[in-house]
Amino acid sequence: MRRFSANLGFLWADRPLPDAIRAAHAAGFDAVECHWPYDHDPAAVRDALDETGLPALGLNTLRGRPGENGLSALPGREAEARDEIDRALDYAAAIDCGAVHVMAGAAQGDAAAAAFRANLDYACDRAGDVTILIEPLNHHDAPGYFMSRAEEAAAIIERLARPNLRLMFDCYHQQVMGGDVTRRLERFLPITGHVQIAAVPDRGTPDHGELDYRHILTVLDSMGWDRPIGAEYRDARPTDETLGWLTALR
Template structure:
């Protein structure tokens, strides 16, 4: 099994180019970013080239974070801002050769919000240029009021968009918090999954504790033929280099 370091959380005490180098030194197979826009994409690309690590994706802008925004694409009346954020993310993805862009929905509800999200995703697909477009359900505890909460809702949105470019970001942490049954969800949704992330439940820490037995999940994904590196998106107050025992254990195939 291969693993990707989510550099939004890991080694977040340094610029993205240095996070990429740290991920390579730690033995990760890929990286993914959150919001790298303060870093020159040329510097990020140089670090990716230097390390040989592929970048699996990045997020669209959250919007006005100070005002409490967490994405724009399901907000009626904010289509201009949402599409500017999509184009910004795609331009950055092209510059660093990232595989996917995660289009963040934001805090919204109702049919108008759903129609807005679908339209903005169709806009993103039309401009993706061969890159993937991802959508991700966020759990109601960490992100109360976020438009997309469950994999079932995401599957409905993907079907409505009607373009194979858009896929589900299957975050085991968020989906376990929203009801679990990860085994059947992975089996049933595999055709529309574009990326998989993980962290311990319920504390979002390293994946070697908590209510999800990740050796089983990793083994299941292997049985299902999953080949893309799995995204380690966990939070830990310790320096990241002190949190990686789980990675050694997973590499050795131990439980």
């Protein structure tokens, strides 16, 4: 049976994180992930994880100032970027979270690329058993973001050749930025650390829109993907009213 992770940055976002973890468990999710948990006491988050038995799959480094969407590809901001990497890894250790997504930020050019590589090297050195993830974001939702396509992230991963550096393959972002999701998954799954889903173009529940996730999930099954798939979608309804897809796609 397929397993799914609730992204609590969007699902049950109206509740404190420990309560959202409990809601995800009650709804039948197999894991959780989040965006920026730092306002919540990690001990309370860890208690909720232990109580429910749900693993925490990932969290993000902070985005910086409004519009920056991350710090690690911003030349001259290395000290801040590394402080946020440290903060994320420390929080991940406190809640036994498996991965940290290092957010690049809105930046372009050779200096940005060099800054990002250096900060990723720092993160990989510091991470221990935690996986470092990088994620291309589409230019409609994240204008000017350093990476928008899986091919760009793959080139960075290949160049750095760090065993704990992996791709976060968000099917929503990759469909918006050119599609061909099946072949991209077939090409990049060997370097992928996490897969996320949402409808295209509205980023809603993964049971409508341009992508047929019944097909996408069958492709993942055929390639041996057995880790929880992240549900990172937005819906105006209360989360408990949006979960019909969960049974259908299992």
